[in-house]
Amino acid sequence: MRWPRADYHRPVTPPPAATGLPAVPLTVAAVQAEPVPADVAGNADTAGRLVRRAAERGARVAVLPELFLPAYHPPTLAADPAGTDVAADPDGRIDDPRLDALRAAARDAGSVVVIGAAVRRADGRRTISSLVVDRAGAIRVGYDKQHLWSGEQELFDAGDRGATLLVDDWRFGLGICYDGCFPEHGRAAAADGAHGYLCPSGYLTGSEHRRDLYYAARALDNTMYVVFANAVGGADPWRFNGGAAVYDPEGRPLARGAGVGERVLVAALDPGALAATRAAHSMLLDRLPDQGLARSAVSA
Template sequence: MTYPTTAGPLPAAPLHVAAVQAEPVPGDVAGNAGTAARLVGRAADDGARVVVLPELFLPAYHPPTLAADPDGTDVAAADDGEVVDPRLDPLRTVARDRRTVVVVGASVRHPDGRRTCSALVLDGAGRVHSGYAKQQLWGPDENALFTPGRCGATLLVDGWRLGLGICYDGCFPEHGRAAAVDGAHGYLCPSGYLVGSEHRRDLYYRARALDNTMYVVFANAVGGAQPWRFNGGAAVYDPEGRVLHRAPDSGEAVVVGRFDPAELHRVRDAHRMLADRLPDQGGVRTLLTG
């Protein structure tokens, strides 16, 4: 017996998606939103329809600042997830003017008091929503600051289904697989990888692409001061885990990859891990020798 590869038909047309790396200023949500807006404009100039920026880019991934100034580093979400914050106006404007979908990391305060490490999604009309909250929190700092997300999320853009993950989520094969089972053609991962983690950074997201025969977009921060120095390497991977485009380990960069439905079909036809997966891998059998 086989199982469906996707929840629906493959997209009809290619999609250009950008991965961004840059250095935000800890605690400066307004300034970082301005930097993000500039980089989104640059990506749009290169043809990007979707732009992915790093984890916690708006407040910066700097746990001491996040702990000391929650009011200044959080953005507030309404019951329906909408975020209205004037500090984000430059980002809203460029998303609207360039008809670009933006995924950017933020610290989000919810009406019930939860604080989550989230991916905001700005649509082509400039509306801002808390799109996804990180489910797999990493280390004592994140667990002290945030509440884990409750479910996954899939973004639909021009017929492309794009699963959302944040950094440590992508280290779990189950997370990317859940997105693929939901029909994802691509997996977008705002991230914050520290200097010294280059091998794991480059391996995890290539593996998620190959495991699930889907495109993967990895955005990462750069710069910062020890112990919070980040190592760049923003990349777009194809459905066989090959590098389409990759940024260097330092310096600001924007890389744009082309998601091709014909290539997606070719790879999924040749490498059928999704279609051939078993509903149950079975229990563990103990073998005795003597």
């Protein structure tokens, strides 16, 4: 299910009661790893290895960083769009042999994978996207990044709507990096009934404070789990700081990676904890429908 971009700019309503809560826990993995610029096939191989590693620890969903397949390296993305992009058909399906190792890993592990890519859409747009690899190994575009950061605007087109990924009876809003800096984005996912928020990202060295604040805040704001995957390594000025994490619905890290090195962070999402948090912290129900729209001036 998708939510229109307009939802980010108007009052939201509480999550639909019909969505309810998941019946059983779900184990997820947040991955931090270092891709090689322009090596889509090699990075897909690395992703496949990490997906298998996550599955060995029980993960049924694995989230990898933003633009992991081509690597987040703007000079290379600008110089070689043909080599760094994957092509999507009009329905968003991806059929690229460079990703075969990733398909096989998802299929063999029985895992759902969310991974960052540069996508050439059938209408000619180029987007920063999250690909979703299902348990049968089929790949499609799940979500296009809506909030483009800095020089991304010179290389890519912004997405025009949000997306909710259904895995078993869990609902996950999809965001990418800078999207998570906007409270409205996570709130729109929660308004669509999301139990969690999956955020492939690319945070540079020096941004550790913001990296650790934004996604914990999105979890607490919306009493939902957040899975934050981040790149690591690279050469200045494109050196990334890791810190991948899974946050509980109060914004506490269930698992967090160091600032260096490859990591697969695994945590169980518990519907009981989700229910207890939402009972104790009822912001989604108590938020006023016209909050902040009608204002009065007070003189002092």
